[in-house]
Amino acid sequence: MQALVFKRYGKSPDIGFADVPQPVLQADQLLVQVHAAGVNPIDNMIPSGMFKPVLPIALPAIMGSDLAGVVTAVGSRVTRFKPGDAVFASVFDLGSGAIAEFAVVPEHAAALKPANLDFVQAASIPMVALTSWQALKERANLQPGQKVFIPAGSGGIGTFAIQLAACLGAKVGTTTSSGNVALVHSLGADEVVDYKKDEFEEVLSGYDVVLGTVRGDAIEKSLTILKPGGKVVSLVGPLDAAFARARGLNPLLALIFRLMSWKIMRLARQRGATYSFLFVRSDGALLGEIAKLISAGRIRPVIDKVFPFEQAKDALAYLAQGRAKGKVVIKMR
The missing domain is CATH 3.90.180.10 (Medium-chain alcohol dehydrogenases, catalytic domain)
Known part of the structure; x- marks a missing residue:
C-alpha cells in the first residue's frame, strides 16, 4: 500500500x-x-x-x-x-x-x-478534540462561569477548544487577527484581542485557566492575566518532571525536563498559579463522548x-x- x-x-x-x-x-x-x-x-x-x-x-x-x-x-x-x-x-x-x-x-x-x-x-x-477535553475538562477542571484564555483562536486547536469551553459554560478569551474576529466570535469567544493591534496581557485580566498553544514568551505573559489559584495547561512546553514520571522516562530526562520548566514553574508560584504540560492520549471512549456534542450540533x-x-x-x-x-x-x- x-x-x-x-x-x-x-x-x-x-x-x-x-x-x-x-x-x-x-x-x-x-x-x-x-x-x-x-x-x-x-x-x-x-x-x-x-x-x-x-x-x-x-x-x-x-x-x-x-x-x-x-x-x-x-x-x-x-x-x-x-x-x-x-x-x-x-x-x-x-x-x-x-x-x-x-x-x-x-x-x-x-x-x-x-x-x-x-x-x-x-x-x-480527533487530536484537537481529545487535547481540548483532556486539557480543559480533565486537567484544568474548567467550571461553568470560569474564564479561560485560548490564544490563537482561529487555528486548529483554537477553533475546537473555544467551542468546547463554551459548551462547558466558560467565558472564553482569545487572540486572532482582524480578519478572523467574526469567526472566533461565532465559535463562542467572548473577549477577542487583535494581536496585531494590542498585547493580550494589557487587555485581559481575571482569568482562571490558560491553554498554552503558542510558543515563545506567550505562556509567561499569560501568567499576568490569571487570578490567584489559576492554572496554565501547556500543549507546547516546556516539558516538566511530572510528564517524565508519567511516561516512565529515565531520571536524567526527568532532571532535564525539571530544569527546562524551572523558570515557568517559579513564575507561576509567584502568581499563586500552577503550570503543567499535557501530552494528549488516544481514547476512543472519550472520542465517543465528544461525538455526541458534534451530533447534537454543539460543536462543528x-x-x-x-x-x-x-x-x-x-x-x-x-x-x-x-x-x-x-x-x-x-x-x-
Missing part, C-alpha cells in the same frame, strides 16, 4: 511516498481503510527529532495521527466494531501512522464516526483546506506556515 513516510530525524527527514506492507492485524485492532487524514503541528515536529527522546518510533515511519475511514477487518478480541463500520480515531503515540491507504487502530482508540460528518470533517476532529468542525492524497507533503508544508484557519485535511478517496 502507499503511505507517506519519513526515513530519518533532523533537518532532512526524507519525507515521501513509499510502498509499505499492509499492516498485520493484532487481536485487539481494527484494520481501517483510510478515507481522510487530519494533520496537526506535531506531525511536522516529530521528523525534526524534537520528541525523539519521548516518542520511540521505528524508522521509516508512516506519518500522521488523525484518521477517518471504514473498518475492513477486526481482530479476534474486538467486540465493539465490525467490518463496514465508519470510524474515526487518533493513533498518536500508538506506533502507527494515519497518512496511508490502510491503518491499524487499537479498539480502545476508535469511535464511530458521527453520522452528520463526512470523512474529511471527521478526520479533522472548522476546515481551512483539503489536499488530495498525492499532495500530502504540500498539506504538511501549508500547515507549517501557521496561517491555517481551522484544520488541514488530506483526502484519500
Whole structure:
C-alpha cells in the first residue's frame, strides 16, 4: 500500500511516498481503510527529532495521527466494531501512522464516526478534540462561569477548544487577527484581542485557566492575566518532571525536563498559579463522548483546506506556515 513516510530525524527527514506492507492485524485492532487524514503541528515536529527522546518510533515511519475511514477487518478480541463500520480515531503515540491507504487502530482508540460528518470533517476532529477535553475538562477542571484564555483562536486547536469551553459554560478569551474576529466570535469567544493591534496581557485580566498553544514568551505573559489559584495547561512546553514520571522516562530526562520548566514553574508560584504540560492520549471512549456534542450540533468542525492524497507533503508544508484557519485535511478517496 502507499503511505507517506519519513526515513530519518533532523533537518532532512526524507519525507515521501513509499510502498509499505499492509499492516498485520493484532487481536485487539481494527484494520481501517483510510478515507481522510487530519494533520496537526506535531506531525511536522516529530521528523525534526524534537520528541525523539519521548516518542520511540521505528524508522521509516508512516506519518500522521488523525484518521477517518471504514473498518475492513477486526481482530479476534474486538467486540465493539465490525467490518463496514465508519470510524474515526487518533493513533498518536500508538506506533502507527494515519497518512496511508490502510491503518491499524487499537479498539480502545476508535469511535464511530458521527453520522452528520463526512470523512474529511471527521478526520479533522480527533487530536484537537481529545487535547481540548483532556486539557480543559480533565486537567484544568474548567467550571461553568470560569474564564479561560485560548490564544490563537482561529487555528486548529483554537477553533475546537473555544467551542468546547463554551459548551462547558466558560467565558472564553482569545487572540486572532482582524480578519478572523467574526469567526472566533461565532465559535463562542467572548473577549477577542487583535494581536496585531494590542498585547493580550494589557487587555485581559481575571482569568482562571490558560491553554498554552503558542510558543515563545506567550505562556509567561499569560501568567499576568490569571487570578490567584489559576492554572496554565501547556500543549507546547516546556516539558516538566511530572510528564517524565508519567511516561516512565529515565531520571536524567526527568532532571532535564525539571530544569527546562524551572523558570515557568517559579513564575507561576509567584502568581499563586500552577503550570503543567499535557501530552494528549488516544481514547476512543472519550472520542465517543465528544461525538455526541458534534451530533447534537454543539460543536462543528472548522476546515481551512483539503489536499488530495498525492499532495500530502504540500498539506504538511501549508500547515507549517501557521496561517491555517481551522484544520488541514488530506483526502484519500
